[in-house]
Amino acid sequence: MRYKYIFFDLDHTLWDYHANSTLALIQVYNKYKLNSNFSSVDEFIAIYNRYNDELWDAYRQGNIKKEVLRYKRFDLTFREKGIIDTELPVIIGDLYLEITPRLNTLFPNTIEILDYLAPRGYELYILTNGFLKTQETKMENAHIDKYFKHIFSSEELGINKPHKDFFHWAVSSIHARKKECLMIGDDENIDVGGAKDYGIDAIWFNPGNDEISDRALKTISDLSELKELL
Ligand SMILES: [Mg+2]
Structure with missing residues (x-):
């Protein structure tokens, strides 16, 4: 051998990071009734994934810290749909990180x-x-x-x-x-x-x-x- x-x-x-992340985002979307701001959960996930990818690139290049990444990806997603809120992205950022590792796909x-x-x-x-x-x-x-x-x-x-x-x-x-x-x-x-x-x-x-x-x-x-x- x-x-x-x-x-x-x-x-x-x-x-399966992608599958588990998607499930967590659906939970977040439902819990915070984001359907009043986004046309669908798919739209929410697509916008989030776009910002998440950009911010991960910035993180890998050492341009932002992980603590910023965890809420900024939601902050930018919300801002794109006109939601300006300083607390919500932090609360949702924490919730997402709490839910995701518990999913097991x-x-x-x-x-x-x-x-x-x-x-x-x-x-x-x-x-x-x-x-x-x-x-x-x-x-x-x-x-x-x-x-x-x-x-x-x-x-x-x-x-x-x-x-x-x-x-x-x-x-x-x-x-x-x-x-x-x-x-x-x-x-x-x-x-x-x-x-x-x-x-x-x-x-x-x-x-x-x-x-x-x-x-x-x-x-x-x-x-x-x-x-x-x-
Ligand atoms: Mg890997």
Whole structure:
């Protein structure tokens, strides 16, 4: 057996971020009766997603702080529809972050592949750029926490994937050799590129389209394809 340590990214790889975020936004929309301001829940979600993506880019570039991002995405969404309110975006921003990690939609075959890997002697780890407490809540609610030996979160180290130091931290903490490790993630730069630059093999999980990665050992569109390799 070549690989012994399997590193999974969490968001958009095992935990279906998009599906869970959409469900949380629907709850927020209904609770605050936003139908008086938006033509439909789809419109609300579309505007929110647009600002959320823009603000995440700004966050990744170090231009805004996470505490600002969490309410600003709602503030801008509301302003576009003429709602000017200093408190509402903060209240809703907090509510959204409270609801979302409790939702538990996983990508198809997540449990199946974890059930397949665990008894075969692989050690499973999560390598995430998310907040530790949030990620723990998501994993507990989705009943996948039991499969993993440890969560390596960038919040704890203060350095994000794709930085080499992040991967080095994980590999050295578990006393692994690079060639025994395999990274699986949905982000071609952060997960695949980061792992590859550090010197460990990676699988690109790309369920959205037919694109393949040159840097990945293999590109998969369904988690069950990992069985062919492991
Ligand atoms: Mg991800």
